[in-house]
Amino acid sequence: METFQHDVLIVGGGGAGLRAAIAIARDHPDVGVGVISKVYPMRSHTVAAEGGAAAVISPTDSLDDHAYDTISGSDWLADQDAVEILVENASKELLQLEHWGCPWSREPDGRISVRPFGGMKLERTWYAADKTGFHLLHTLFQTSLKYDAINRYDEWFVTSLIVADGRCQGVTAIEIRTGEMHPIGARSVILCTGGAGRVYPFTTNGNIKTGDGMALAYRAGVPLKDMEFVQYHPTGLPGTGILITEAARGEGGILVNKEGRRYLQNYDLGQPLDINDPNHPQKQTMELGPRDRLSQAFIKEREAGRTFEGPDGDYVHLDIRHLGEREIDRKIPMVRELAVRYVGIDPVHKPIPVRTVVHYMMGGIDTDTNGATSLPGLFAAGECACVSVNGANRLGSNSLTEILVFGARAASVAVDQAGQVPPPSNQLLTTSARSQEMKLKATLLHPNGGSDTVSGIRTALQETLEEGAGIFRDGATLERTCASIAQLQDRYEKLSLVDTSRTFNTDLVAALELGAMLEIGEAIAHSALARTESRGSHQRTDHPDRDDDGFLRHSLAFRGEGDPTIEYKEVTVTRWPPSERVYGRA
Numbered sequence: 001m002e003t004f005q006h007d008v009l010i011v012g013g014g015g016a017g018l019r020a021a022i023a024i025a026r027d028h029p030d031v032g033v034g035v036i037s038k039v040y041p042m043r044s045h046t047v048a049a050e051g052g053a054a055a056v057i058s059p060t061d062s063l064d065d066h067a068y069d070t071i072s073g074s075d076w077l078a079d080q081d082a083v084e085i086l087v088e089n090a091s092k093e094l095l096q097l098e099h100w101g102c103p104w105s106r107e108p109d110g111r112i113s114v115r116p117f118g119g120m121k122l123e124r125t126w127y128a129a130d131k132t133g134f135h136l137l138h139t140l141f142q143t144s145l146k147y148d149a150i151n152r153y154d155e156w157f158v159t160s161l162i163v164a165d166g167r168c169q170g171v172t173a174i175e176i177r178t179g180e181m182h183p184i185g186a187r188s189v190i191l192c193t194g195g196a197g198r199v200y201p202f203t204t205n206g207n208i209k210t211g212d213g214m215a216l217a218y219r220a221g222v223p224l225k226d227m228e229f230v231q232y233h234p235t236g237l238p239g240t241g242i243l244i245t246e247a248a249r250g251e252g253g254i255l256v257n258k259e260g261r262r263y264l265q266n267y268d269l270g271q272p273l274d275i276n277d278p279n280h281p282q283k284q285t286m287e288l289g290p291r292d293r294l295s296q297a298f299i300k301e302r303e304a305g306r307t308f309e310g311p312d313g314d315y316v317h318l319d320i321r322h323l324g325e326r327e328i329d330r331k332i333p334m335v336r337e338l339a340v341r342y343v344g345i346d347p348v349h350k351p352i353p354v355r356t357v358v359h360y361m362m363g364g365i366d367t368d369t370n371g372a373t374s375l376p377g378l379f380a381a382g383e384c385a386c387v388s389v390n391g392a393n394r395l396g397s398n399s400l401t402e403i404l405v406f407g408a409r410a411a412s413v414a415v416d417q418a419g420q421v422p423p424p425s426n427q428l429l430t431t432s433a434r435s436q437e438m439k440l441k442a443t444l445l446h447p448n449g450g451s452d453t454v455s456g457i458r459t460a461l462q463e464t465l466e467e468g469a470g471i472f473r474d475g476a477t478l479e480r481t482c483a484s485i486a487q488l489q490d491r492y493e494k495l496s497l498v499d500t501s502r503t504f505n506t507d508l509v510a511a512l513e514l515g516a517m518l519e520i521g522e523a524i525a526h527s528a529l530a531r532t533e534s535r536g537s538h539q540r541t542d543h544p545d546r547d548d549d550g551f552l553r554h555s556l557a558f559r560g561e562g563d564p565t566i567e568y569k570e571v572t573v574t575r576w577p578p579s580e581r582v583y584g585r586a
């Protein structure tokens with residue numbers, strides 16, 4: 001077993017992880033950085049982002065407007081100090097990316113192009129056509145290559161945090177190529193491991209989004225915050241769940257039901273004005289209402305029998321034909337490419353079938369605005385963290401900005417703290433890796449003749465979460481989901497793999513990921529059961545109203561021996577007292 005050490009160790013090579021690594025290497029050239037990723041960094045989910053990144057750039061826009069939209073979009077659950085940090089640093093980060101080579105789309109006169117996005121009052125979403133994440137991650141990756149201080153561990157899978165003397169001192173990780181377990185010591189560790197959409201059966205998320213980092217922190221006693229808030233996106237392709245970006249609606253796409261009606265006009269999307277008023281702003285923006293309300297409207301349409309039936313579930317139509325071939329090819333070429341390739345429909349000539357799909361976790365590892373967790377030495381940033389700027393519902397295009405702003409911020413505090421503690425001892429590192437290895441050999445790699453499979457337990461987990469903790473939930477279905485997850489956890493304890501080889505054992509990786517997914521599922525279901533109100537993406541049919549007196553608070557799920565314990569903490573309100581959610585141009 002080889003032992004490695006760095007001053008700061010970053011788990012995750014996506015947007016948050018690479019931004020953090022560059023921040024350290026550029027501003028603190030003497031600090032050694034390690035970046036571990038279970039896939040080659042360019043395969044991280046950030047690469048799949050399409051629509052864009054939000055930041056105030058237009059002279060008619062303001063930081064306060066961006067903050068207000070984000071806070072009301074969050075149904076007032078976002079921490080307003082964190083939102084202020086996000087909006088203040090947003091354009092600085094995006095301009096910085098441009099200096100590193102990110103090809104933002106531009107207007108003919110050279111100004112940065114911005115497009116409208118759901119829940120944003122004004123156009124403030126910067127984009128690189130509809131491949132924003134690809135360009136953003138490429139830019140970060142190529143920039144990171146300039147710094148020798150960044151040591152990469154590509155295709156290494158982190159299995160545990162090393163915690164001793166009350167602080168995090170590194171991780172244990174399997175080098176997937178050889179199957180060997182190694183310890184990697186560090187004085188600070190930053191988790192940038194992304195989201196967990198794969199715990200649901202139908203998602204836009206890549207296979208690797210299994211919530212590993214959230215589970216690592218949860219097991220180490222750090223609470224998971226606001227896990228009941230799961231974002232469904234209204235426009236995924238039936239069958240695959242591949243995302244059709246909100247940019248398609250930002251550019252003017254409309255949603256119609258099987259009667260050919262723009263059905264969103266039937267619903268309250270958070271706009272208090274009269275929909276029949278010809279000057280009603282929602283006439284232009286109804287498809288750009290917030291994602292939670294649009295996804296809920298889809299379910300209501302389905303219940304009313306106004307959706308199309310298809311082999312891969314019910315769907316509605318996203319119509320962009322009126323934009324014309326030239327505009328579609330110029331602004332949203334990937335939408336056309338995906339529709340042609342995956343559902344055989346050319347959106348220049350026909351509407352695209354779309355349905356709701358799990359997209360993003362608003363919840364995650366509880367951190368303060370510097371990314372620090374309750375465990376000294378452990379930080380988190382990006383989608384795995386809950387800082388919280390997204391509250392009960394994230395606005396599209398805020399996440400790419402969040403991973404940059406808070407990735408860089410967590411890095412700077414992690415460096416400061418690393419300077420204040422000694423490096424971990426070699427003995428601690430080797431003992432930790434040995435005990436992880438023994439645990440693996442005694443559990444997953446130990447033949448016990450059982451017949452359960454990884455995919456069997458995973459499918460059951462996904463189904464019970466969708467049934468009990470989907471777009472609409474209630475106490476009875478959530479209780480059933482909690483109980484079935486507990487049973488699945490018992491089955492997982494007895495799981496043993498048929499393939500016990502160590503070289504590129506993807507079955508082993510999937511089994512370890514499943515362990516994390518079960519913990520994430522548990523935290524989601526229990527947090528949802530405990531929140532007896534409806535807010536943002538968490539809609540309880542048995543408690544349909546928002547209850548600020550009882551629940552203008554973040555939930556914190558702590559891992560227990562049996563069920564998790566759910567506690568609450570106050571939301572930080574700075575300048576915007578809670579009120580109704582309002583969208584559209586006022």
Ligand SMILES: Cc1cc2nc3c(=O)[nH]c(=O)nc-3n(C[C@H](O)[C@H](O)[C@H](O)COP(=O)(O)OP(=O)(O)OC[C@H]3O[C@@H](n4cnc5c(N)ncnc54)[C@H](O)[C@@H]3O)c2cc1C
Nearest residue numbers: 012013014015016038046051052158194382383397399400
């Ligand atoms: C299809 C799609 C489109 C999107 N479009 C937009 C958009 O237009 N605008 C927007 O703002 N947001 C968008 N989002 C959301 C946004 O892309 C993500 O929230 C964001 O990119 C997450 O970045 P991250 O760095 O936190 O995590 P990721 O990019 O997911 O990276 C996670 C990293 O952690 C590593 N990792 C995880 N577990 C382990 C482990 N056990 N051991 C070692 N390494 C590990 C992975 O290898 C990976 O490198 C979109 C999301 C999807 C799915």
